Amino acid sequence: MRRRDFLKFSVSSVSAAFFIKNIGGAEMKSEDFILEEATIADLQQAMASGKLTAVDLTKAYIERINKLDQQLKSVVEINPDALSIAEALDKERKNGKVRSVLHGIPILLKDNIDTADKMKTTAGSLALMDAPTPKQDAFLVQKLREAGAVILGKTNLSEWANFRSENSSSGWSARGGQTRNPYILDRNPCGSSSGSAVSVSANLCAASIGTETDGSIVCPSSVNGIVGLKPTIGLVSRSGVIPIAHSQDTAGPMTRTVADAAILLSFIAGYDEKDSVTSQAKKHAQDYTKFLKKDGLKGKKIGIARQYFGRNEQVDKLMEEQIQILKQNGAEVVDVTFPGFGKFGDAEYEVLLYEFKTDIAKYLTERNAKYKTLADLIKFNEENADKEMPYFGQDIFLKSQSKGSLEDRAYRLALLQSKIMTQDKGIDAVVEQFKVDAIAAPSNAPVWMIDLVNGDSPTNYVSSSSIPAIAGYPNITVPAGFIKELPIGISFFGPAFSEPTLIEIAYAFEQATKARRKPKFLPTYL
Numbered sequence: 001m002r003r004r005d006f007l008k009f010s011v012s013s014v015s016a017a018f019f020i021k022n023i024g025g026a027e028m029k030s031e032d033f034i035l036e037e038a039t040i041a042d043l044q045q046a047m048a049s050g051k052l053t054a055v056d057l058t059k060a061y062i063e064r065i066n067k068l069d070q071q072l073k074s075v076v077e078i079n080p081d082a083l084s085i086a087e088a089l090d091k092e093r094k095n096g097k098v099r100s101v102l103h104g105i106p107i108l109l110k111d112n113i114d115t116a117d118k119m120k121t122t123a124g125s126l127a128l129m130d131a132p133t134p135k136q137d138a139f140l141v142q143k144l145r146e147a148g149a150v151i152l153g154k155t156n157l158s159e160w161a162n163f164r165s166e167n168s169s170s171g172w173s174a175r176g177g178q179t180r181n182p183y184i185l186d187r188n189p190c191g192s193s194s195g196s197a198v199s200v201s202a203n204l205c206a207a208s209i210g211t212e213t214d215g216s217i218v219c220p221s222s223v224n225g226i227v228g229l230k231p232t233i234g235l236v237s238r239s240g241v242i243p244i245a246h247s248q249d250t251a252g253p254m255t256r257t258v259a260d261a262a263i264l265l266s267f268i269a270g271y272d273e274k275d276s277v278t279s280q281a282k283k284h285a286q287d288y289t290k291f292l293k294k295d296g297l298k299g300k301k302i303g304i305a306r307q308y309f310g311r312n313e314q315v316d317k318l319m320e321e322q323i324q325i326l327k328q329n330g331a332e333v334v335d336v337t338f339p340g341f342g343k344f345g346d347a348e349y350e351v352l353l354y355e356f357k358t359d360i361a362k363y364l365t366e367r368n369a370k371y372k373t374l375a376d377l378i379k380f381n382e383e384n385a386d387k388e389m390p391y392f393g394q395d396i397f398l399k400s401q402s403k404g405s406l407e408d409r410a411y412r413l414a415l416l417q418s419k420i421m422t423q424d425k426g427i428d429a430v431v432e433q434f435k436v437d438a439i440a441a442p443s444n445a446p447v448w449m450i451d452l453v454n455g456d457s458p459t460n461y462v463s464s465s466s467i468p469a470i471a472g473y474p475n476i477t478v479p480a481g482f483i484k485e486l487p488i489g490i491s492f493f494g495p496a497f498s499e500p501t502l503i504e505i506a507y508a509f510e511q512a513t514k515a516r517r518k519p520k521f522l523p524t525y526l
Contacts, residue, residue, distance in 0.1 A: 035060055036203045036518055040260045043206060044101050047093065054086035054093075054104030057206075058150055061106050065153075065204045071185060074198035076111055076176040078153040080118050086150050101263055103148030108208040110196045111154040111175070112161055113251065114138040114240035123242045124159035124173025126387060127380045131369040138240025139272040140209065140251055147267045152205055155195030161216060162192035163244050163356060163400075165392040167455035170194060170220075174388045178450060181224060182519035183486055187447050188456065190219035196254045197224040202519060207255040207264055213244040213352065215465035217252050222443035222477045222489030225516060227506070229253050229261045230465075232497045233472035234280040236265075237272035243363055245355035246277075247415060248348075248469055256516060258478060258507040262288040265499065284497040294511050296504030298330030302492075303436035305464060306335045307342075312445040312460040314483045319442050322480050322490050322513070326440070329512050331505075336430045336439060338467065340421035347421070348470050350414035353400045374401050391452045422471035427495055436494075437501050443477040443489035468493040476506045479515040487517075 046052040062078055069075050079085075089104045109115065112123040114134035122128040136142070141151065156176030162168060170191030171179035179194040181187035182202045189198050193210025197220035200208050210217045212230045221228025230252045238249050253264035269285035272278045304323060309316050326333055357374050364372045371377050378397050381388045403411070430439060441464035448458040468475040475493035482488060490509070492502050510516075 035064070037256060038203075038206070039257055040101060040105055040206055040263050043105060044103070047104050048098070054089045054150060055083060057104065058082050058086040058106050058152065061152060061205055065199075068202055069199075069204060071180060072182055072198055072202060073177045073179045074156055074189075074195040074202065075108065075204060076124075076154050076156045076195065077119050079151050082106070082150055082152050089148055089150065092148075099146070099148035100267065102144065102267060104150060105148070105206045106150045106152040107144060108152050108155050108196060108199050108205040109141065110157050110193050110208070110210050111173075112157060112211060112242035113141060113209060114242075115141055115151060115154075117151070119154055121154070121242070122175050123161060124157050124175045125377070126174045126384060127371050127377055128369060129175065131367055134240060134367060136240070139237035139274065140268040141240065143268055143270060144209075149267075155193075155199055155208060157194055157196075158191030158216075161211065161213065161242070161244050163213070163352070164394050164396055165455070166395055167392045169391060169450060169452050169455050171450075172391065172452070178452065180450065181447060183225065186449055187486065188223070188450050190215075190223045190444070190447060192216040193220045193228075193254060197221050197226055197228070200224075200226050200254050200256055203256075207253060207260050209251055209264070209268070210254045211241055211249065211251045212465075212469060213248045214348070214469035215463060217254060218443055218465040218475055218477045218489075218491060219463065221254055222491075223447040223487060225479050225487030225489075225519070227253075227255050227258050227261045227479070227510070228477045229265060229499075230469065230475045231265060231269065231499060232284070232474045234277040235269045235284060235474075235497065235499070236281075237270070237275040237278050239272055239274035243356070243359040245352045246359055247351060247355060248472065258476070258503060258510045259289065259292050261476070262292055262503050262507070280497070284499075286500075288499060288503055291500045291503040292507045293504050294508055295330065296508035297326060297512070300330070300437045300501075300505055301332045301334065301435060302326055302505065303336035303430055303434050303439040304333055305338070305439050305441040307337055308441040308462060308464045311462050315442050315445050315460075315462050315488060318481050318483065318488055319490065322509075323440075325512055326509065329508060333440075334434055334436065336434050336436065338426055339429055340425035341467075344418045344421035344426075344470055345466070347414040347418040348466070350410065351418055353396070354403045354406060354408070354411040354414070357400045357403050358406055392455055418470050422467045423473075426467050427471050427473055427493065431495055438492045438494040438498065438505055441491050441493075443480075443491045446483045446486040446488070464491050464493075472496065474499050474502055476502050478506045478510050479517075480513065481515050482517065485520070
């Protein structure tokens with residue numbers, strides 16, 4: 001079958017011809033409609049016409065997963081109830097009930113997000129394959145279901161969210177194997193939300209949800225050529241999400257467009273009594289699509305984080321071109337520096353080691369899993385080393401296990417230092433000194449090759465995720481271009497709960513550049 005024929009909705013996939021209008025575009029006949037790159041608005045309008053159903057759409061994505069994901073390994077499980085959920089939502093629509101813009105839209109979830117259904121939630125580890133089904137959906141999943149989303153399945157991830165070994169290969173888990181970058185298959189997808197990023201980039205779903213502690217949304221999104229939004233800590237509930245560290249963990253949207261990220265964030269943000277930090281969401285959660293403005297760069301003052309330049313000449317050149325685009329579209333730019341730059345890494349690692357030991361035990365106990373402590377997981381890995389540790393060990397687990405309680409002075413001092421250096425002497429200091437609305441920096445350099453022998457070994461590595469991640473502040477990465485066919489992203493981050501401003505900036509930048517380009521692996525694979 002020719003590629004272009006496969007990518008079109010066939011008669012068997014779609015009940016009848018339909019018309020769809022892109023935002024700001026002209027109507028397209030059904031024979032011109034392509035599943036690839038379809039936005040949530042595109043798909044919703046097609047279903048609203050009565051010609052495309054949620055069942056048709058869900059079937060199309062499942063077919064695409066079955067045909068394309070054997071090599072990518074981005075999806076570990078398809079929801080066996082996906083089609084029945086879609087059918088029920090179609091009946092609601094037929095009876096005049098449309099829950100929201102997400103009604104009938106297939107969404108994939110990272111495999112560390114609880115679902116109280118027939119799917120498993122494992123964080124990629126075989127230790128949780130037979131664990132009891134969670135008693136209820138994660139809070140964010142509840143909100144997605146209430147909005148009418150079709151939970152399509154679970155995505156692969158770096159096992160235990162990339163917090164098991166310092167020599168790991170990002171995107172590998174014992175459950176799912178090695179996820180691959182769809183732009184060049186021997187390249188790493190980055191982690192830990194590897195499958196969530198790859199599935200979106202390869203058009204295996206409408207959108208996905210990932211999680212981040214430090215870089216786990218931003219890095220895979222940027223190297224796989226999509227938009228990733230890491231929200232402020234406290235905007236999106238973490239209840240029902242397998243943790244690393246409560247002071248930094250959050251879930252967030254991973255999409256092909258800023259508009260879709262804004263839509264998803266609007267639905268998953270909100271107060272959850274089981275996650276006390278989300279009390280702040282009562283004030284800040286809102287409809288983020290209000291900030292999708294093509295002229296959103298006008299009048300904005302953006303700080304360029306020069307401390308992230310000088311590491312990769314090609315990235316620097318590309319970023320300078322993007323800075324000119326910011327200027328041409330009405331933004332004022334100014335170079336900024338972080339007074340606490342580079343003084344937080346050791347403190348952050350100490351915090352994560354302490355919090356993981358405590359937080360994972362709490363989750364496992366509440367889940368009523370067979371293995372209820374980090375020590376239990378370590379023993380499981382040792383007893384199943386041939387399957388769990390064929391490529392790398394569990395040195396991070398062992399370091400975490402050696403830590404004491406969260407009452408230890410060492411933990412409290414590390415937490416204080418990491419927050420001061422990234423908040424008071426970090427983002428807050430830069431915003432106050434330079435009077436900027438947001439800070440921009442390169443998200444990544446061309447991604448490294450997959451190496452299961454040595455693990456991740458990036459060359460000329462560029463990453464700007466740590467400061468906003470440790471601070472607990474928002475960060476959005478947007479496609480900015482390519483270097484030798486590998487995607488490069490630009491990050492915009494700012495103070496706590498500055499998502500509206502970041503979305504305005506990111507959307508205007510995206511509309512000015514249109515840098516997103518679908519992967520080219522498809523023609524040779526189909």
